[in-house]
Amino acid sequence: MSSNPADRKYSKSHEWFLVQGDVVTIGITKFAADELTDITFVDLPAPGAQVSAGSAFGEIESVKATSDAFSSVSGEVIEVNESLADDPGLVNSDSFGQGWMIKIKATDLSGMDELMDVEAYNAMLNEN
Numbered sequence: 001m002s003s004n005p006a007d008r009k010y011s012k013s014h015e016w017f018l019v020q021g022d023v024v025t026i027g028i029t030k031f032a033a034d035e036l037t038d039i040t041f042v043d044l045p046a047p048g049a050q051v052s053a054g055s056a057f058g059e060i061e062s063v064k065a066t067s068d069a070f071s072s073v074s075g076e077v078i079e080v081n082e083s084l085a086d087d088p089g090l091v092n093s094d095s096f097g098q099g100w101m102i103k104i105k106a107t108d109l110s111g112m113d114e115l116m117d118v119e120a121y122n123a124m125l126n127e128n
Contacts, residue, residue: 003030004122005096009115012124013070016096017115024073024109027100028060028091031125036062039091042084044102049077051104053111058101060091069101072111079103 008016014032018025033039041061051057056068057077081100083090091099116124 004118006118008096009072009112009117010121011070011072011115015070015072017072017112019106019109019112022075022106022109023078024075024104024106024112025100026057026069026071026102026104027095028069029121030095032067033092033095033099036060036067037064037092038062039088042088042091042101044080044084045077047077047080051075051077051102053108061088071104072115073104073106074108074111075104075106077102078105 008018010016010029014029016027016029039060039062043059045051045057051071051074053072053074055071057071058069060067060069080102083098
């Protein structure tokens with residue numbers, strides 16, 4: 001499971017968070033994308049929307065299920081991956097790159113303290 005990048009934090013619900021200053025990029029992990037199978041639609045908030053830590057910021061629909069995507073930080077959505085509207089499969093093919101979902105200008109990063117580093121996340125995956 002070394003395919004998970006070490007530069008991010010991970011949630012128990014399989015979202016990843018890449019912090020660059022006060023901007024946090026969020027997506028779902030390859031594990032989550034593989035579990036969902038073929039992703040057919042991603043519903044994301046518009047830029048300017050407020051996101052709260054612990055709340056869902058969007059939905060991911062696949063041929064198998066619909067799942068919420070959750071944020072561990074609070075702030076304002078400053079960018080949405082528009083490519084996912086035309087090609088939601090990017091989440092399957094490149095979850096940690098072109099399949100990112102939103103960027104938030106964080107007003108509260110305290111939720112990041114609850115997240116796992118890559119070693120802890122990989123250990124959680126190996127327990128299942």
